[in-house]
Amino acid sequence: MDLLFAARYPFVDSVSEIPEISSVSAEDVVSSPYMEDVRRRGLSRVMEALESAEIGTPSLLGKSDRFTEIMSYPYARILVSCVNDRYLTKRYALAEASRAADYLEEEDPKRIDAIARTVGAKTQIVDGEFKMHFADYLRLASRIKGSEWKLVNHDVGKGFVTLPKGKFVRLLQNALQDRIESELPLDVPNAIANAVRGDVDAISYILADRKSRFATEFTGDLNPDHLPPCIRALLGGAQSGTNLPHAGRFALVSFLNNIGMGSEQILTLFSQSPDFDESKSIYQIKHITGELYGREGYTAPECKTMKTNGICVNEDDLCAREKVNHPLIYYRIKSGTGRRD
Amino acid sequence: MDRNSRFLLKSFRKYYLANAPPMPPRYGRREFGFMFFDRDYVQRHMGFQTPADLRRFMVGQVPSHSYYSTAYYRRPGAPTMDEKEWMGADLIFDLDADHLEGADEMTYAGMLEEVKKEMIRLIDTFLLDDLGFPEEGIQIVFSGGRGYHAHVSLQSVLGLGAQERREIVDYVTSTGLDVDRLFPAVGTANKVSDTSDGRRASVRFNREIPPKNSEGWKKRAREGFEVLVEDVCTLPPQELRSKYPTLGKKNASTVANLSNDLRKHRKFIMENDRMNPMDTFRQELLVETMKEDVVPRLAGEVDEPVTADIKRLIRLPGSVHGRTGLRVVPLTRAELTGFDPFLMAVPEEYSDEPVQITMRRPYEVTLKGERFKLNGTVEVPEYAAVFLVGRREAEIGDGSPDPGPF
Numbered sequence: 001m002d003l004l005f006a007a008r009y010p011f012v013d014s015v016s017e018i019p020e021i022s023s024v025s026a027e028d029v030v031s032s033p034y035m036e037d038v039r040r041r042g043l044s045r046v047m048e049a050l051e052s053a054e055i056g057t058p059s060l061l062g063k064s065d066r067f068t069e070i071m072s073y074p075y076a077r078i079l080v081s082c083v084n085d086r087y088l089t090k091r092y093a094l095a096e097a098s099r100a101a102d103y104l105e106e107e108d109p110k111r112i113d114a115i116a117r118t119v120g121a122k123t124q125i126v127d128g129e130f131k132m133h134f135a136d137y138l139r140l141a142s143r144i145k146g147s148e149w150k151l152v153n154h155d156v157g158k159g160f161v162t163l164p165k166g167k168f169v170r171l172l173q174n175a176l177q178d179r180i181e182s183e184l185p186l187d188v189p190n191a192i193a194n195a196v197r198g199d200v201d202a203i204s205y206i207l208a209d210r211k212s213r214f215a216t217e218f219t220g221d222l223n224p225d226h227l228p229p230c231i232r233a234l235l236g237g238a239q240s241g242t243n244l245p246h247a248g249r250f251a252l253v254s255f256l257n258n259i260g261m262g263s264e265q266i267l268t269l270f271s272q273s274p275d276f277d278e279s280k281s282i283y284q285i286k287h288i289t290g291e292l293y294g295r296e297g298y299t300a301p302e303c304k305t306m307k308t309n310g311i312c313v314n315e316d317d318l319c320a321r322e323k324v325n326h327p328l329i330y331y332r333i334k335s336g337t338g339r340r341d
Numbered sequence: 342m343d344r345n346s347r348f349l350l351k352s353f354r355k356y357y358l359a360n361a362p363p364m365p366p367r368y369g370r371r372e373f374g375f376m377f378f379d380r381d382y383v384q385r386h387m388g389f390q391t392p393a394d395l396r397r398f399m400v401g402q403v404p405s406h407s408y409y410s411t412a413y414y415r416r417p418g419a420p421t422m423d424e425k426e427w428m429g430a431d432l433i434f435d436l437d438a439d440h441l442e443g444a445d446e447m448t449y450a451g452m453l454e455e456v457k458k459e460m461i462r463l464i465d466t467f468l469l470d471d472l473g474f475p476e477e478g479i480q481i482v483f484s485g486g487r488g489y490h491a492h493v494s495l496q497s498v499l500g501l502g503a504q505e506r507r508e509i510v511d512y513v514t515s516t517g518l519d520v521d522r523l524f525p526a527v528g529t530a531n532k533v534s535d536t537s538d539g540r541r542a543s544v545r546f547n548r549e550i551p552p553k554n555s556e557g558w559k560k561r562a563r564e565g566f567e568v569l570v571e572d573v574c575t576l577p578p579q580e581l582r583s584k585y586p587t588l589g590k591k592n593a594s595t596v597a598n599l600s601n602d603l604r605k606h607r608k609f610i611m612e613n614d615r616m617n618p619m620d621t622f623r624q625e626l627l628v629e630t631m632k633e634d635v636v637p638r639l640a641g642e643v644d645e646p647v648t649a650d651i652k653r654l655i656r657l658p659g660s661v662h663g664r665t666g667l668r669v670v671p672l673t674r675a676e677l678t679g680f681d682p683f684l685m686a687v688p689e690e691y692s693d694e695p696v697q698i699t700m701r702r703p704y705e706v707t708l709k710g711e712r713f714k715l716n717g718t719v720e721v722p723e724y725a726a727v728f729l730v731g732r733r734e735a736e737i738g739d740g741s742p743d744p745g746p747f
Contacts, residue, residue, distance in 0.1 A: 135497040138505035152512045157556030159473020310504045
């Protein structure tokens with residue numbers, strides 16, 4: 001493996017077999033004066049991820065550039081592990097995967113194949129055609145919405161989905177994100193953790209600040225016990241930092257708005273999402289609540305629609321009652337509030 | 342328990358004494374569920390750790406209906422779903438007579454024959470060709486009731502979530518299929534002309550058709566298109582217009598012109614995989630006919646909720662169905678073709694001894710090759726009595742009130 005490849009994809013297992021890399025100890029990385037560039041780049045990987053969910057791609061022309069880029073990856077992982085915050089970890093994994101995908105777009109099929117193999121996806125790249133086993137395709141594509149990602153709109157034969165390069169790389173990005181996230185946090189020895197305390201504190205400070213900006217409390221009387229199981233699941237997902245599908249976000253925002261929450265309050269709930277983008281989110285929320293145009297917002301989808309969209313989950317006895325055909329009816333019964341209209 | 346239930350229970354026990362249901366793969370991780378002749382609830386959350394445990398249960402309790410979970414759990418016997426801890430689930434395709442058009446007018450046997458045909462198409466076209474499952478990776482089951490199931494227990498699909506399984510259903514049923522992707526309109530510069538503000542090329546869009554060696558939906562669309570072209574070129578107008586309602590809605594002359602034009606250019610179109618020689622209106626008419634009339638006929642059938650449900654109980658192969666007495670029969674793909682449930686799913690343990698029954702209404706059925714045309718109080722072999730009483734077509738005895746157990 002050459003250093004350039006390793007610098008682009010430092011998560012590949014065989015990177016640690018490169019002599020220049022394997023000879024460096026963790027102690028060196030965190031404390032050697034010769035590793036200052038490595039630590040600076042490592043910290044910026046995490047900070048950039050935190051602030052914009054993206055990590056820039058520096059020049060990799062010289063050998064030392066490449067070395068710094070490679071070694072900064074394990075350093076960044078030590079930092080993320082020491083902070084050990086679910087939101088940060090998810091956002092960092094997203095940014096690292098998207099950085100790698102930017103490089104992958106430009107690679108030839110052989111190299112893309114090499115990366116595909118490291119994430120355990122069953123793929124075939126033959127004569128410039130990119131193919132992925134349909135089960136891997138579904139696992140990686142189901143979180144991306146839009147009819148162009150439906151399985152039915154792809155050529156499927158003998159178990160494999162034929163994909164254009166761009167889509168194939170986009171799916172690898174999801175797989176990389178899963179992998180990077182699943183490896184964190186690392187078990188960091190105390191001596192190492194102490195040595196990186198300064199950088200960890202800096203990240204924690206920015207992280208806390210970012211969270212507090214969105215942490216205004218909902219002061220209305222939202223009792224989670226009154227929420228229907230579908231909305232409870234979506235809310236739980238949003239708060240634990242899971243990426244919700246579009247239909248899920250729409251249902252959650254419109255529902256919360258229908259029961260009286262304002263756009264800002266709803267925004268705080270979404271701020272936990274790993275790909276959270278404040279300006280984009282507030283726009284989407286205000287679109288649904290109608291605030292953007294100064295008119296009435298959308299009404300939350302009925303149970304039938306929720307079912308079609310696959311977000312009707314954990315149906316309970318109350319859901320099963322004949323007249324309960326809408327999440328809002330469930331809420332009104334549970335909370336004892338009358339119909340609004 | 343009334344005398345009908347007592348009779349069925351006795352026959353079922355004879356069956357289970359001779360036949361323990363084969364254990365499904367990874368049975369130690371599955372939940373089992375049962376219904377009984379003398380209890381009106383479903384007994385769920387049961388786990389069996391050995392084949393002998395299940396056999397003892399079947400012979401001792403003689404359930405009327407037996408199910409097992411398509412899902413695997415860390416603790417299958419735990420009372421709540423959370424405690425069970427889901428580990429994965431078989432991928433299930435269920436086809437039954439409920440969705441059949443005109444099922445009301447069909448006999449039970451006629452319905453099952455239709456469902457079997459659809460099952461064969463589902464397996465051959467979608468499961469083997471497109472999704473690429475190996476034949477031995479698909480277990481086919483006659484449900485004992487109104488249809489067939491296909492179980493896929495391959496490692497690659499066990500972890501799929503409900504949403505991902507729904508995508509497979511959409512693939513099979515052509516839900517959300519973009520027909521314009523299959524017949525893309527490709528723009529080519531047609532005519533270049535000089536105008537006052539420079540040279541202009543007028544762009545003409547021509548529809549392409551999926552090439553011969555395509556796979557998946559493109560392959561089906563190609564085949565469907567070939568049939569459509571053949572029909573448009575050769576069928577009498579009346580027949581053509583009734584076979585394709587989209588053409589039926591057009592003027593007779595429009596359709597006649599389409600036929601003439603297509604006969605002229607057919608060779609070019611099929612060889613070059615594009616419709617260029619025809620004018621745009623006729624190209625669009627063909628694509629619209631594909632969308633509205635042809636593609637829906639190419640779609641497969643499958644029961645969506647069953648495939649999407651990752652925690653479902655499904656009938657246990659090797660058990661008998663409480664509403665028919667028929668065996669839930671595991672089948673290979675080769676066996677499915679010639680499978681006749683009325684010959685092959687009637688357990689041998691039900692005897693030929695005559696049993697007196699009273700029909701609720703006149704009924705005809707062929708079982709084990711023998712034709713029964715029944716009305717009133719009659720004597721039939723035990724195997725026929727089990728089927729008829731199970732189906733609620735007859736009652737045990739001469740029609741006088743049930744004396745109850747001794």
